[in-house]
Amino acid sequence: MTARTLALVFLLFAFSAGAFAAEPEKNEVLNNGQDITRPLARFDARYQYQLLPGGRAKNTVTVRTDRPFVINEHWGIGTRVDLPAVFSNKVTADEPHGAFKGGLGDLLGEIVLIRKFNELWAAGAGTQFIFPTAGTDQLGDGKYQLLPTVGIRRQLPGVSNGSFAGFVMRYAVNYAGSEKRPSISTLEMAPTFNWILPDNWFFTAYPSTDIQINLQKGGAVFLPFDIMIGKTIPKRAVFSVELGFPMYHHGAVADFYTSYDFKAEARVGIFY
DSSP states (O other), X not given: OOHHHXXXXXXXXXXXXXGSOOOOOSSOOOOOSOOTTSOOOXXXXXXXXXXXXXXXXXXXXXXXXXXXXXXXXXXXXXXXXXXXXEEEOOOOSSOTTOOOXXXXXXXXXXXXXXXXXXXXXXXXXXXXXEEOOOSSTTTOOOEEEEEEEEEEEEEOTTTOTXXXXXXXXXXXXXXXXXXXXXXXXXXXXXXXXXXXXXXXXXEEEOOSOOEEEETTTTSEEEEEEEEEEEEEETTTEEEEEEEEEEEEEESOGGGOSSOOSEEEXXXXXXXX
16 A cells, blocks of 8 residues: 555545544533643644754645544543645755755654543553655655654643643654665653633643654754643634744754754644
């Protein structure tokens, strides 16, 4: 099965998932979709700008769909599909002069098994899959990848309704793909704090797993400052802006799976 066929299968699965109705939650804890253990049925449109090392740029427009499935009161499954389009002038083997090129990026799919322990604690474990659907190395990594994922969350009702603290870790590793592309073996982490503010505004520290440790480069570390500010219309929509920039590098720029000198991402999400 080709990468593009896999992309089509994942997209058909994602958009047909609405046929399997997820049961509504019994509680009324506010949910802005940032909690890996409380996924929402939603469709996102995202635009991300990255200023890359060397003054290059990467622009990514992503359509994303998430769909939860309830098994029972304590167990559930979260699914996700991302389809990106990339426009970049990154210098690569395919484009040594750094001319801007655009096209389809690498398709991402995710499945997470979720366990709710009580009203405060929950955890999830699963994996992401990345398929090299991009046509050039400016637009994708050229590798089939697995990203085993674990996460844990504690609600913070003493802070505000819907606030929580959590930790998510992924291990990005390639298992097939172009032998001309670098191998990947990277830990990605996010110690997330999600604070629900008045009028359904929210502030999130480390919404993305951008903290990296490259296990192939003697433990090279990339530690960014990463925050998100947004507003939720409960059960209808979410709007947010995420900003990130590096605070600490240990190792050469090339040692990192995904690094940047600056990142900005705008999102519009519709719940369904």
